[in-house]
Amino acid sequence: MSENRSLLQLRGITKIFSKGTLDEVIALDNIKLDVNAEDYITIIGSNGAGKTTLLNVIAGVFPPERGGKVIVDGTDITGLSEYKHAAYVGRVYQDPHIGTAAKMTIEENLAMAILRGQPRGLSPATNKQRRELFSSALAPLRLGLEDRLNAQVGVLSSGQRQAVALVMATISKPALLLLDEHTANLDPRTAQIVLDLTEMIVQQEKMTTVMVTHNMELALRYGNRLLMMHEGRIVVDLNQEQRAGLTINDLITAFEQASGKKFDEDNILLTP
Ligand SMILES: Nc1ncnc2c1ncn2[C@@H]1O[C@H](COP(=O)(O)OP(=O)(O)OP(=O)(O)O)[C@@H](O)[C@H]1O
Ligand SMILES: [Mg+2]
Numbered sequence: 001m002s003e004n005r006s007l008l009q010l011r012g013i014t015k016i017f018s019k020g021t022l023d024e025v026i027a028l029d030n031i032k033l034d035v036n037a038e039d040y041i042t043i044i045g046s047n048g049a050g051k052t053t054l055l056n057v058i059a060g061v062f063p064p065e066r067g068g069k070v071i072v073d074g075t076d077i078t079g080l081s082e083y084k085h086a087a088y089v090g091r092v093y094q095d096p097h098i099g100t101a102a103k104m105t106i107e108e109n110l111a112m113a114i115l116r117g118q119p120r121g122l123s124p125a126t127n128k129q130r131r132e133l134f135s136s137a138l139a140p141l142r143l144g145l146e147d148r149l150n151a152q153v154g155v156l157s158s159g160q161r162q163a164v165a166l167v168m169a170t171i172s173k174p175a176l177l178l179l180d181e182h183t184a185n186l187d188p189r190t191a192q193i194v195l196d197l198t199e200m201i202v203q204q205e206k207m208t209t210v211m212v213t214h215n216m217e218l219a220l221r222y223g224n225r226l227l228m229m230h231e232g233r234i235v236v237d238l239n240q241e242q243r244a245g246l247t248i249n250d251l252i253t254a255f256e257q258a259s260g261k262k263f264d265e266d267n268i269l270l271t272p
Pocket of ligand 2: 052
């Protein structure tokens with residue numbers, strides 16, 4: 001259930017790569033977006049639409065072009081370093097290897113996530129308190145990971161590893177959770193487990209969430225608002241009521257009407 005409190009405001013977000021060269025790409029074209037607290041937004045769009053670039057700007061990987069603003073929970077975080085953004089934004093990537101460090105244990109990975117996500121001094125004081133916090137975050141996943149705090153993350157399956165990445169992204173309770181096709185590299189069964197875990201964490205922690213997916217079916221099934229991106233712009237924006245009962249074909253029609261382009265089936269998966 002979304003509150004009407006604004007949690008994320010994007011204003012005039014433009015990102016141009018290779019500016020002034022023949023390779024110039026306008027990856028984001030003057031995006032304006034307001035996300036309410038506890039919204040769970042799904043974003044779908046073809047390859048190169050700008051989805052990952054949008055998450056990169058929100059996460060502070062690079063700033064938008066001059067004049068653009070990223071405001072999270074009332075704080076303008078536009079100019080802050082990526083490190084400082086981590087106090088506001090947790091993120092899970094498509095590749096489990098990016099979100100977690102293979103040679104470190106589950107405990108060390110989570111400790112790193114806590115340090116990254118919180119201002120100094122707020123992390124648990126003793127090792128015992130820390131382990132208790134990690135166990136209580138991992139136990140609800142029901143994967144037995146709470147008993148394997150000393151296991152190296154590299155020995156875990158991709159699904160377990162993505163589950164650890166989810167806990168890492170959320171353990172310090174950032175205002176915003178960004179998911180970038182975080183189940184795309186998993187087999188269908190494991191993907192479903194990770195999606196269920198995502199749903200559980202998002203609901204328990206009342207996280208405001210933005211999930212990018214290539215999969216129209218997932219985009220319709222999860223969340224309370226659906227965006228479609230095309231050539232750096234948000235071309236379709238459907239709230240819960242507008243989205244209810246829509247089929248994949250309805251989405252394709254909405255996309256074609258909004259973008260003026262024929263839908264390219266190769267680019268967006270219709271089935272899981
Ligand atoms: N670091 C970069 N340097 C140059 N061009 C980039 C960079 N990152 C993205 N782009 C370009 O910006 C555009 C948007 O890319 P982006 O990765 O955001 O798309 P996407 O919607 O996430 O696509 P996909 O579905 O394939 O993940 C693309 O044309 C891409 O080639
Ligand atoms: Mg992408």
